[in-house]
Amino acid sequence: MTTLTLSEAKPVERPHIKEKYDHFIGGKWVAPSSGEYFDNISPIDGKVFSKAARGNKADIEKALDAAHAAFPSWSKTSVAVRSKLLNKIADVIEENLEMLARIETIDNGKALRETRAADLPLVIDHFRYFAGVIRADESTISEHDEHTVSIALHEPLGVVAQIIPWNFPLLMATWKIAPALAAGCCTVVKPAEQTPTSIMVLMELIGDILPPGVLNVVTGFGVEAGKPLASSNRVAKVSFTGETTTGRLIMQYASENLVPVTMELGGKSPNIFMKSVADADDDFFDKAVEGAVLFALNQGEVCTCPSRILVHEDIYDVFMERVIARTKAIKMGHPLAEDTMMGAQASNDQFEKILSYLDIGKQEGAEALCGGDKASLNSGLENGYYIQPTIFKGHNKMRIFQEEIFGPVVSVTTFKTTEEAIAIANDTMYGLGAGLWSRDAHELYQVPRAILAGRVWVNCYHAYPAHAPFGGYKKSGFGRENHLMMLNHYRQTKNMLISYDKKKLGFF
Amino acid sequence: MTQATNLPRVLITEAAMDVVDTLRKRFGTDLMFHQSGGCCDGSSPMCFEKGDFKVGTNDIWMGKVYGCDFFMSADQFEYWKHTELTLDVTPGRGSSFSIEIPMGIRFLIRSRLFTMEEFENLILTKTGEEVLEEN
Numbered sequence: 094m095t096t097l098t099l100s101e102a103k104p105v106e107r108p109h110i111k112e113k114y115d116h117f118i119g120g121k122w123v124a125p126s127s128g129e130y131f132d133n134i135s136p137i138d139g140k141v142f143s144k145a146a147r148g149n150k151a152d153i154e155k156a157l158d159a160a161h162a163a164f165p166s167w168s169k170t171s172v173a174v175r176s177k178l179l180n181k182i183a184d185v186i187e188e189n190l191e192m193l194a195r196i197e198t199i200d201n202g203k204a205l206r207e208t209r210a211a212d213l214p215l216v217i218d219h220f221r222y223f224a225g226v227i228r229a230d231e232s233t234i235s236e237h238d239e240h241t242v243s244i245a246l247h248e249p250l251g252v253v254a255q256i257i258p259w260n261f262p263l264l265m266a267t268w269k270i271a272p273a274l275a276a277g278c279c280t281v282v283k284p285a286e287q288t289p290t291s292i293m294v295l296m297e298l299i300g301d302i303l304p305p306g307v308l309n310v311v312t313g314f315g316v317e318a319g320k321p322l323a324s325s326n327r328v329a330k331v332s333f334t335g336e337t338t339t340g341r342l343i344m345q346y347a348s349e350n351l352v353p354v355t356m357e358l359g360g361k362s363p364n365i366f367m368k369s370v371a372d373a374d375d376d377f378f379d380k381a382v383e384g385a386v387l388f389a390l391n392q393g394e395v396c397t398c399p400s401r402i403l404v405h406e407d408i409y410d411v412f413m414e415r416v417i418a419r420t421k422a423i424k425m426g427h428p429l430a431e432d433t434m435m436g437a438q439a440s441n442d443q444f445e446k447i448l449s450y451l452d453i454g455k456q457e458g459a460e461a462l463c464g465g466d467k468a469s470l471n472s473g474l475e476n477g478y479y480i481q482p483t484i485f486k487g488h489n490k491m492r493i494f495q496e497e498i499f500g501p502v503v504s505v506t507t508f509k510t511t512e513e514a515i516a517i518a519n520d521t522m523y524g525l526g527a528g529l530w531s532r533d534a535h536e537l538y539q540v541p542r543a544i545l546a547g548r549v550w551v552n553c554y555h556a557y558p559a560h561a562p563f564g565g566y567k568k569s570g571f572g573r574e575n576h577l578m579m580l581n582h583y584r585q586t587k588n589m590l591i592s593y594d595k596k597k598l599g600f601f
Numbered sequence: 602m603t604q605a606t607n608l609p610r611v612l613i614t615e616a617a618m619d620v621v622d623t624l625r626k627r628f629g630t631d632l633m634f635h636q637s638g639g640c641c642d643g644s645s646p647m648c649f650e651k652g653d654f655k656v657g658t659n660d661i662w663m664g665k666v667y668g669c670d671f672f673m674s675a676d677q678f679e680y681w682k683h684t685e686l687t688l689d690v691t692p693g694r695g696s697s698f699s700i701e702i703p704m705g706i707r708f709l710i711r712s713r714l715f716t717m718e719e720f721e722n723l724i725l726t727k728t729g730e731e732v733l734e735e736n
Binding site: 131132134147258259285286287314315316317319320335336337338339341342345358359360361396440441442443444445446449450452453456457490492495496497498499522523568569 | 635636637638639644645647649653654655674676677680681684691692693694695696697698699700702703705706707709710711712713714
């Protein structure tokens with residue numbers, strides 16, 4: 094019925110991937126204590142392409158032992174050395190960018206053009222960013238009076254736990270690992286069970302750059318490996334990216350241990366197109382159309398997916414006609430083909446969940462303007478997890494407007510006034526991302542200020558440069574990644590309050 | 602004609618019942634569900650050993666499904682309350698701490714809109730705190 098636009102290129106060659114990968118603990122490859130491995134299925138074709146170690150509490154304890162052994166020395170390693178090692182990691186990744194991009198595509202299912210142009214370059218830059226900022230980092234000193242000086246000095250928290258999502262496996266791992274190491278912490282990382290392989294290939298490349306035990310990676314299932322890590326009384330902090338229920342569970346564990354957490358949770362980000370967007374059919378209008386279609390980036394598997402289009406009713410027809418045409422032109426196909434624009438959803442259960450939302454959307458009376466179904470691809474992709482990019486028209490109380498579908502599905506509605514646009518934008522549990530598109534100088538400042546979200550893209554969307562703080566308002570979490578302020582999420586403050594007065598107080 | 606009252610908000614498929622039975626046996630305990638919100642594995646039902654996930658005044662108890670308490674956060678319930686949920690299961694590699702995941706399967710919610718008549722005759726919800734006090 095629906096005609097899909099298909100990729101025409103042949104997939105590039107697959108790099109060598111080992112049959113199975115062990116844990117990386119204390120600078121060594123360590124077999125899982127259970128002796129068991131689990132299948133890693135590629136979303137491209139639904140086939141097993143490698144196995145990952147099935148970690149459990151004993152493996153987590155081993156990793157925590159190694160991290161604690163490394164911490165006294167790593168925390169005192171000079172920033173010059175820490176910075177040099179982070180830069181070296183970046184260099185090695187850069188030398189292996191193409192191979193890592195292909196493996197990331199096989200592991201996650203996203204198109205190669207994205208892993209090549211976004212995931213891996215951002216990984217490299219992120220290590221360099223934290224290598225750079227710690228060289229210029231300073232503590233503070235204040236003179237309270239002529240005899241009293243207060244020094245506020247940063248000290249690393251210790252051994253931290255970091256739980257990584259599967260949507261950008263290497264990039265999200267880097268967002269956590271780079272600031273933790275830069276701050277002087279040692280870490281135990283638990284990758285997502287859908288994407289446990291690319292990070293292990295990365296560890297093969299960079300594992301010997303750092304002292305043993307500074308960076309440990311244990312693969313496994315949430316309940317078997319993630320839970321003992323998040324609930325351990327030997328971690329000084331837990332950093333988590335994922336959904337709200339698990340976020341609450343991790344905070345519950347952290348409350349038992351009285352340790353801090355940072356949470357990057359979900360979103361249902363509004364992308365607002367003001368009336369002035371259509372004042373001219375020019376480059377800016379074209380950019381805004383692309384900005385609306387960015388819901389399909391990474392197959393919609395982004396916490397900030399602009400999954401609600403709010404468009405002024407006067408420009409709805411002219412704008413959406415272009416958006417629908419551009420969406421229909423998205424080339425689907427083998428994720429390793431160089432011209433594929435949108436690849437596979439990361440796992441079968443995600444695929445099924447997205448289909449269940451397409452169903453509820455139709456039941457609630459939303460109109461599918463394009464897509465609305467799975468995409469049946471052939472040539473070996475029959476068992477992969479492909480969904481057509483879908484645009485629904487409806488209203489903001491519908492479940493498809495309120496729940497994070499985490500797929501290439503956007504819901505569009507109209508507004509009459511700026512106040513109504515802001516009200517719709519804020520009528521959500523979440524506050525992670527938002528977009529505002531306008532040619533009006535006043536709106537460009539006032540509307541973003543009125544939106545309750547941690548990141549508002551203004552006349553752009555889906556850019557994630559290092560040094561732009563990223564994190565949520567409301568139920569989208571707290572803590573700011575991707576910025577030097579993340580260093581303070583991995584440090585505590587040592588205050589030395591010093592008296593230079595030889596005279597006694599005179600109280601006793 | 603008498604009108605049906607106390608209609609359930611959450612149903613369960615036979616396949617999901619089998620999984621609940623298996624997990625009950627394996628963990629030797631009753632189970633509970635909490636419907637998650639957004640992000641990677643979000644908008645999915647999470648299965649825990651009963652009591653492992655702490656619910657409170659801002660959680661809504663939507664009833665028991667096959668003997669398991671089913672909860673959702675109150676603000677999320679506002680947007681879900683007009684839909685009947687069916688707990689199902691699908692093959693797949695989910696992440697999160699939901700306890701069925703090592704079996705290579707994932708609980709999943711399928712939804713249907715209640716009719717107006719059904720909507721007026723649903724079981725009463727309670728808060729998580731009220732459920733804890735009763736137990």
